[in-house]
Amino acid sequence: MTPRRVARVLFESPLPQLDRLFDYAIPERLADEAVPGVRVRVPLRTAGRLVDAYVVETDDDPGERPLSEIDAVVSPVPVLTPGLYALARRVADRAAGSAADILRLAIPKRMVRAEKVWASAPEPDAPRVSDESLARADAVIAGFPALGGHLDAGARIALDAPPRPSTAIAVGEWAVVLAAAATRTLARGRSAIVVVPDYRDQAQLTAALALFVDDDAVIRHDADQSNPARYGQFLRSLSTAPCIVVGRRSAVYAPAHDVGLVAIWDDGDPLLSEQLSPGVHARDAALVRQELEGSALLFAGHTRTTEVQRLVEIGFVHEAPAARRPSPRIVLSATREGENRGSRVPSAAFAAAREALAQGPVLVQVARPGYAPSLVCGECRRPARCRHCTGPLRAARPGAVPVCAWCGRAAHSWVCPHCEATTLRMSSSGSERTADELGRAFAGTRVIVSDGQHPLSEVEPRPALVIATRGAEPVVAGGYRAVILLDGERMLQAEALRIGEHCLRWWSNAAALAAPGAPVHLVGVAGPVARALATWTQPAYARAELADRAPLHMPPAVRLATVEGAAKSVDTALATLRTDVPSLGAAAVLGPVVTGELGTAPTARALVRFEYPLGRAVAESLRASVVADALRARRSPRERGPRPRNTLKVRLDVAEPDL
Known part of the structure; x- marks a missing residue:
């Protein structure tokens, strides 16, 4: 008896219980087309419909077990290579996720016309490097x-x-x-x-x-x-x-x-x-x-x-250190004696910008886009909030009606709920307001804004003030003649574990755009981050940050996972985790804490900290809990009432813990 050919397929499905290989018989009519790597369409018996899948491997099956047959080959192109599947499977297992979710990122949607053009074209030659x-x-x-x-x-x-x-x-x-x-x-x-x-x-x-x-x-x-x-x-x-x-x-x-x-x-x-x-x-x-x-x-x-x-x-x-250690010319710029401490640009930075504008463009980095990103009450100085959603209010231009940054509603006839004042005050300057202020200070100078609403990749190497938000700085041939880093103190006030690391990265990337020997002024900032920038010793700062986080058991000294969903599901997952990985210890789990409600059931969230050698065991246990929760959420066609929802979500290697 001739053994039949069997294909092991992976469904293109986000359902965690389907994240494994399923066997399907290959009919004779598809024997030449159903090869490893191709897209196929197969029947899913429990759902009574056809679903897309990838053929991962084929083999002979001498057994007589009943198997459904592949319905059709969607495309003859083997888009899933063995190496790509191995990578997707390993990455998904490490992150307690599904391989199909990884492949969704790796393999683009099929385009028939592009596929035909590719199939008719000759095999490309190996590119030559002269x-x-x-x-x-x-x-x-x-x-x-x-x-x-x-x-x-x-x-x-x-x-x-x-x-x-x-x-x-x-x-x-x-x-x-x-x-x-x-x-x-x-x-x-x-x-x-x-x-x-x-x-x-x-x-x-x-x-x-x-x-x-x-x-x-x-x-x-x-x-x-x-x-x-x-x-x-x-x-x-x-x-x-x-x-x-x-x-x-x-x-x-x-x-x-x-x-x-x-x-x-x-x-x-x-x-x-x-x-x-x-x-x-x-x-x-x-x-x-x-x-x-x-x-x-x-x-x-x-x-x-x-x-x-x-x-x-x-x-x-x-x-791999450089043979010569280059570093920009960093100046820690602060207000001098007799200057207004509320001055946004100290005299030293102002003079450096004026001198540099005679030679070429000057970059000014700011924290936020817009005109006035945040408003406060003119009397009590408390943050102005939207009365509909409590979102922060902002202004697009002087005298404009404030608008909520969350829901977009205009705040007509705003009244402070604390002191009943009706006046608003701008508490911060965005890229557009900074451009207005510096445009008046440097009369006759071209001013360019680069932010999320006005993206620029490159500017000409002629005199201009370039006002850019962090990460949106355009490049210029030969580099900027001066760089001024504003709002540094405001950036460092953000509530985040890695805010110092982020600020150092933003400032270093901006400083790297300066021409050799051009001054880079960091305004109003002192402390370890400023010293690391001034001495250009970013690895030493990372070393100190890592040493500080180790006794606190914070990433990346340890790995961190979040478990969130229905409170009952979270409790079950954590209990299973403690049983599966007894070496975790009592202090490994933070929480769970109640975060809200889903219908009538409360939702919760917990953090799990674990050492790197325990990564596989923790990922396998949490993944098993996700699958078990999804199976519990299934309902047979005969059941009535609201369908239970699979709410358990797991994410590993969280960089910014938030409980």
């Missing part, structure tokens, strides 16, 4: 004596990027360094993946790569493209020809062939943390991928996160 380009790349890498050897050995590397603009084009020098490392990898016949936080960084990196390789060697992996273009680029990455993949956080899963380098730029940027379930940071996915594939892994930035510093201290990641 000897001249390779020599230029090696010259850049030579600025870091240990970097070349670490790249060739497939090591994990932490690199402090040069804090200066490139002399070749209008990009940061960091982009040239990463482009050189990717070029060196491509020249050795292997692929490289470079992950950046946002489109500004991606544009700089793409421009830097153009100095070394042709455009056909670079593949984009981002959601800014049209769906057909994005799917076409994904299909190109399936080729055996090496390539350089450049993209945002999901690019870390790109199925490029024979990856020799995965590089992460500025891993402290929150944009690299995935918001969709299971919420895996690109840094953690890259670490898992490096373990599976043995490629080199490069963490680069102007600052160093405490996560990377922890890996450096345990010897898991190697440092």
Whole structure:
């Protein structure tokens, strides 16, 4: 008797109870098409409908067990490579999530026309790196004596990027360094993946790569493209020809062939943390991928996160210091004796800006966008709140009716609930108000605003005041002639565990845009963060932060998970966790605390702190609780009444605890 062919498929479903492989018989008519990696449509018996799935593997089955048959092959293209499935499965298990959720990020939606174009096109040739380009790349890498050897050995590397603009084009020098490392990898016949936080960084990196390789060697992996273009680029990455993949956080899963380098730029940027379930940071996915594939892994930035510093201290990641340690010219600027302490720009910074404007543009970084991001009562100085939703009020321009930042309602005839005053006062200045104030102070000077509503990637290298919110600073060829960092004290007042780390990153990235020797004024800030910026010793600051968090058992000294949902489900999950992992200890769980109500049932949230060696056991226990809760929420067709809801949610490796 000839054994039948069986396919093991993974459903494209968010339901946690379906996060496993299911066996389906392959009918004779689909024997040649139902191969590992293709999309198929299969019947789901319990739901009585067809669902999409991926064929993970096929095998002969001599048994006679009853199996449903695959209904159709959606696409003959094997988009799920064995390496991609292994990565998705490992990452999902580490984060107590579903592999289908990871694949949803990694594999774009199918576009038939793009697929036909790709199928009819010849196999792309391996891109060639000229000897001249390779020599230029090696010259850049030579600025870091240990970097070349670490790249060739497939090591994990932490690199402090040069804090200066490139002399070749209008990009940061960091982009040239990463482009050189990717070029060196491509020249050795292997692929490289470079992950950046946002489109500004991606544009700089793409421009830097153009100095070394042709455009056909670079593949984009981002959601800014049209769906057909994005799917076409994904299909190109399936080729055996090496390539350089450049993209945002999901690019870390790109199925490029024979990856020799995965590089992460500025891993402290929150944009690299995935918001969709299971919420895996690109840094953690890259670490898992490096373990599976043995490629080199490069963490680069102007600052160093405490996560990377922890890996450096345990010897898991190697440092690659520069041959010469460059640093910007940082000035801690404060109000002098006799000056108004309410003055936003001290005289020293004001004079530096006036002098620099004779030579080129000046960057002024502010905390928030808009005109007046927050308003207070004119009498009692309490924050002005919306009477409908209690959201903060803000003003778009002088004399305008205040608007709620949450619900958008206009606050006509506002009255303070505390003192019954009717006047409002601006308590902060946004980018637009700062532009107005400095525009009057520097009459005749061009003023440019760059923020979320007025995004700019690049400005011309001629005199201008560039007012930008943190992270929205445009680049300029040759660098800014002066940089003024305002609102530093306000930034540090934010209630967050990592606010010092975030501020140091914002200020360092802005300082790196200054021309060599140009002054960078940090206004009104003192303390450890200011000293780290002034001395350009960001790794030392990360080391001190890590040492402070260790006795408090706060991440990244330990791993942190959140468990939230119906109070009964949370209690059950925590009880199961204590049974499954008895070595956790009594102090590992914080909470649960009641957070609200879902219908008539209360909801709760708890934090779980655990050491890294316990990660697998904790993830398996919490994942099992999620699946069990989902199964309890099922209802047979004969049951009546409201359907129970699966509310239990688990997230691991939370960076900012909030209970």
